[in-house]
Amino acid sequence: MMDRIPVVVLTGFLGSGKTTQLNAWLQQRQDLAVLINEMGDIGIDQHLTAQSGVPVTLLAGGCVCCVVQGSLSSTLRNLFMARKNGDIPAFTRIVLETTGAAEPSGVLAPLEQDAWLKKRFYCQSVLTVVNVAAGVDSIQRHPECLEQIQAADVLLLSRTDQVDGARLVGFQQQLVALNREADQVSTPAAAELLERQFERRCRITGRLSIVAPESSSFAPRVSEPLPTSSSRHQLYSAALIWAHGLSWVHWQAALQQLAGQCGDALVRVKGLLRVEGLDGPLLVQWVGTAEPELTPMNQWPDGDTQTRLVLIVRHDDPDFVHQQMAHWQSLLTQLLASGH
Numbered sequence: 573m574m575d576r577i578p579v580v581v582l583t584g585f586l587g588s589g590k591t592t593q594l595n596a597w598l599q600q601r602q603d604l605a606v607l608i609n610e611m612g613d614i615g616i617d618q619h620l621t622a623q624s625g626v627p628v629t630l631l632a633g634g635c636v637c638c639v640v641q642g643s644l645s646s647t648l649r650n651l652f653m654a655r656k657n658g659d660i661p662a663f664t665r666i667v668l669e670t671t672g673a674a675e676p677s678g679v680l681a682p683l684e685q686d687a688w689l690k691k692r693f694y695c696q697s698v699l700t701v702v703n704v705a706a707g708v709d710s711i712q713r714h715p716e717c718l719e720q721i722q723a724a725d726v727l728l729l730s731r732t733d734q735v736d737g738a739r740l741v742g743f744q745q746q747l748v749a750l751n752r753e754a755d756q757v758s759t760p761a762a763a764e765l766l767e768r769q770f771e772r773r774c775r776i777t778g779r780l781s782i783v784a785p786e787s788s789s790f791a792p793r794v795s796e797p798l799p800t801s802s803s804r805h806q807l808y809s810a811a812l813i814w815a816h817g818l819s820w821v822h823w824q825a826a827l828q829q830l831a832g833q834c835g836d837a838l839v840r841v842k843g844l845l846r847v848e849g850l851d852g853p854l855l856v857q858w859v860g861t862a863e864p865e866l867t868p869m870n871q872w873p874d875g876d877t878q879t880r881l882v883l884i885v886r887h888d889d890p891d892f893v894h895q896q897m898a899h900w901q902s903l904l905t906q907l908l909a910s911g912h
């Protein structure tokens with residue numbers, strides 16, 4: 573059999589720190605190809621990925637574990653052929669950054685079920701980023717978090733800078749109860765991790781051998797059967813593309829309004845905002861109920877100076893996110909019209 577190309581699955585809940593970890597690897601390694609899967613219809617992450625010269629492909633519009641599995645298969649085929657024909661550098665492995673809602677075994681299904689792909693690719697590892705500051709609450713609230721932790725070969729602990737030592741140790745023990753086989757490593761993890769092989773996965777024809785949790789106290793509160801549509805997660809996204817800009821102060825007020833509208837349902841916001849007086853966009857990174865992080869960027873990553881923002885909520889009504897976005901957009905229009 574020809575040498576197969578390893579695929580490393582980088583997963584972790586929304587906003588846990590996947591792109592941040594990926595960027596750290598891209599600064600050290602030129603021999604990767606990267607696939608970035610985003611839930612929303614517009615991609616933000618590919619603009620935040622270091623300009624490293626490695627091939628980066630965006631799979632937008634849904635989760636690779638269910639909605640865009642077909643796109644994953646065709647993208648892997650295209651990458652294989654482009655590499656073979658010398659159209660792109662001869663990468664040694666693929667890093668697949670999933671959406672924060674992905675179920676890792678669903679992500680791997682095309683690699684196991686498609687005979688053509690199976691001959692050419694294999695899953696080398698599942699690396700799961702866990703936001704230590706969000707802690708147990710996040711695991712209890714979001715069933716995806718638990719699935720991702722249990723599927724991991726290695727747990728990459730992010731935001732260790734935001735918790736004290738005792739809390740970190742306590743949380744690590746709780747993670748052992750959920751997946752006792754996975755090593756725990758703080759981010760940014762060294763790039764050597766990308767080489768590590770995990771025997772149990774290869775032996776069982778690439779299938780995940782999920783480690784059963786010892787403790788039931790982490791059982792997710794939402795325990796509905798998992799349908800295969802995009803609604804399986806009760807996580808829904810809406811995107812805004814807006815040609816206009818506002819002052820920084822008005823953007824802050826508008827973001828507060830968005831938080832008020834969505835309440836506890838708000839899970840993740842990220843975007844590039846056009847701000848009057850700034851050459852580049854204002855990068856918004858907002859995870860759960862924490863304060864939004866607003867960072868001015870020197871320049872627009874792709875020359876497109878429109879405001880772009882993705883909102884992700886957890887709600888049982890799929891229309892909720894669109895209603896909130898429509899409501900918010902009318903607020904933005906009012907702010908614009910008010911002449912601020």
Ligand SMILES: Nc1nc2c(ncn2[C@@H]2O[C@H](COP(=O)(O)OP(=O)(O)OP(=O)(O)O)[C@@H](O)[C@H]2O)c(=O)[nH]1
Pocket residue numbers: 584585586587588589590591592593617671672730731732733734759840842857858859865
């Ligand atoms: N303080 C701190 N912030 C972090 C750390 N890791 C990530 N962040 C911040 O957390 C936010 C989200 O990080 P990302 O790397 O974009 O998270 P992600 O998992 O790729 O997000 P999604 O793709 O939306 O699921 C960003 O503002 C990061 O700067 C960390 O270890 N410490």
